[in-house]
Amino acid sequence: MSQVHYVSSQRLSLEQIDQILRKNFTLALSEEAVEHIERSHSYLLKKLADLDQSTYTPNEACFINGDQQELVNQQQKNFLLSHAGGTGPEVPAEVVKLMLLLKIQSLASGHCGVQLQTIKRLIDFFNREVYPVVYQQGTSAALAHLCLPLVGLGEANFQGYKLASQHILEMFSWQPISLAAHEALALLSGTHFVTAYGTHTLLQTKRLSNNADTIAALSLDASNSNPTAFKPLLHQLRPHKGLLETVKQIQSLLEGSEIVQQKKQHVQEDYFSRSVPQVHGTAKDAILYIEEAFTTEINSVTESLVIFPEEDEILSGRNIQGQPLTLALDLLTIALTELGSTSEHRTYQLLKEDKGISELLTAGPDAVSFYTTSHQTAAAIANQNKLLCAPSSIQHTATAYGQDDYSSAGASSAAMNAYQVVHNLETILAIELLNATMALKLRRPLKTSYKLEELVKAYQEAVPDVSPDGLLHAVLEKTVHFLRGYQAEIA
Known part of the structure; x- marks a missing residue:
């Protein structure tokens, strides 16, 4: 019942x-x-x-x-x-x-x-x-x-x-x-059309933000990255809330990894790898602001004519104005795009020939096509996201013979853009997960942390037929489906 x-x-x-x-x-x-x-x-x-x-x-x-x-x-x-x-x-x-x-x-x-x-x-x-x-x-x-x-x-x-x-x-x-x-x-x-789109997108964002940390940790470990950039001591000198949360999460996810304990040949990582706390953390801070804006809107009355029986008032204002949502959605689209850009670049790093695995990850013509094409797809989607970041909050068009002379005309476009970008991000993260899982396989017999091994096990059970001579589209669809139902553990 x-x-x-x-x-x-x-x-x-x-x-x-x-x-x-x-x-x-x-x-x-x-x-x-x-x-x-x-x-x-x-x-x-x-x-x-x-x-x-x-x-x-x-x-x-x-x-x-x-x-x-x-x-x-x-x-x-x-x-x-x-x-x-x-x-x-x-x-x-x-x-x-x-x-x-x-x-x-x-x-x-x-x-x-x-x-x-x-x-x-x-x-x-x-x-x-x-x-x-x-x-x-x-x-x-x-x-x-x-x-x-x-x-x-x-x-x-x-x-x-x-x-x-x-x-x-x-x-x-x-x-x-x-x-x-x-x-x-x-x-x-009322603003319920835009609020519904934004609320749906925000719910997906909160899930994907956590998943992005987990998949990033898997990529970093599978590529034998130097963990120095994630030491909490370093970030105490720049204590943005989201940044510290991300560092804590990455540290928790990598705890107990045999790969982390291996001696590193390189002193530091590329900028994209080292910037995970900053980029993911900034997105978390943005999400907090956006969540507050939408929670306020969800519990608001945004009809054009508002009635106050106890005060004996009937008032007409502009509670329907969508600017508080449009500005928040513009920021959400940018934050999601940045999460996608860093994910796409981590996939690129997994395929580079400088970590001792890429020559195996792309061994043979079938493998080269399979994994490099998946990255090309991620790059194309990441580029589309950047185009969708054009701000809608500055768009205003007079309508109704000038009566609606300051309408937030960008409200619907901001909602559509954020909705598209959050689904794009899901696909980009799925592609990173596909490549990171294969990279980890090539690190065997070394194991990553218990938490990340559980992720890999669950993924391989859900998508058991990953093969360079298989249909890439089918693998990507199954990976996206898996990720949609996966809820990362929060440290």
Whole structure:
């Protein structure tokens, strides 16, 4: 039986979100949330007739006398339809699921004025794995597409099939929601599209950051690197938090390695190898800032019109402005790109003829093609990542006849770039793991540390058919799949 997460005013952490997604929690509203939602909606209905129109223009807010419910519902539907102008590829189901979770969390705050039944239907979508079809291009359109199925419009993905939303409603005997005044605006405003992409990317980043340390340690040991650059004493003189964490992690991963204990012929390593603490550590520091930004956003109300029943206030500001996320996502893309660049270069170092193994790693024409081609793939992906680092946070375009004259137009591009780069990083690290494992094999009978031997054992069990005369694509796909399910131990 599925575990239940009760939506409430309690702060939602990234760890909780990860648990909800990975363990397929179902959602339900807490009693507190129900009370807040109903109070907010009742307050709004009472205030509509007397609302100062200078607070928000009637065309945007869709305010009509609540007695004309049929007309109200049609206007709300029209408002959703007029904003559902997304295009391009579909947003992956994993991100749409996050959008539903984040939108529910925000609407349940009691500051948005929507009906209880509207939020409950979004919860139904989440629990039944009904994922509305949302498109990647058109940030302002994304939430309109997410919410069209509420009224039986648009399409949704269900159990591998794309169906008209009306058919899905009929399948579950759900009636289309009759939207009340203002609901369309509350539904289609917010930063939940970008926040969902960023949250997904950040969850993958935290996993890959740890895996990058582990794979780097394996590469360094397999290439018989001099460990002097990782001595804690050296880094006490430059004590950046992430740097010290990385040094501690590398030291822990290499503890007990027979290769480390071997006498080294070279005094120091190349810059890329010696820079692992600095590059990986800086990425860790960046991740901390980005995690704080996104955790704040996840627990924020970002709708255009915000309701304060207790203070008797209805306020329109710019909580929907995406700049806090866009700047954080730009930084995330850069940090991920740097992790990928150092990984790619470590793979290059494994293939160089200066560590006593490369002539074996590339022995024979098949092996030369197999391992050097894998590195060429890593290099191509690393170069693509660098292009995706162009900052989106400085991009602003006036829209809506100049009314939206300072929109964070780069929000969606920043989210897409980070999403692409984190998946690219996963492939680059998988290629390094492939090459480092083979390099270690050529060091036998020497063993690396217990922790790294466990990694190698698990990898070889998952991908047993690595052979220079095999299909490289298949090996890379299996390696990526292995890495996706691997969680490195943190020292």
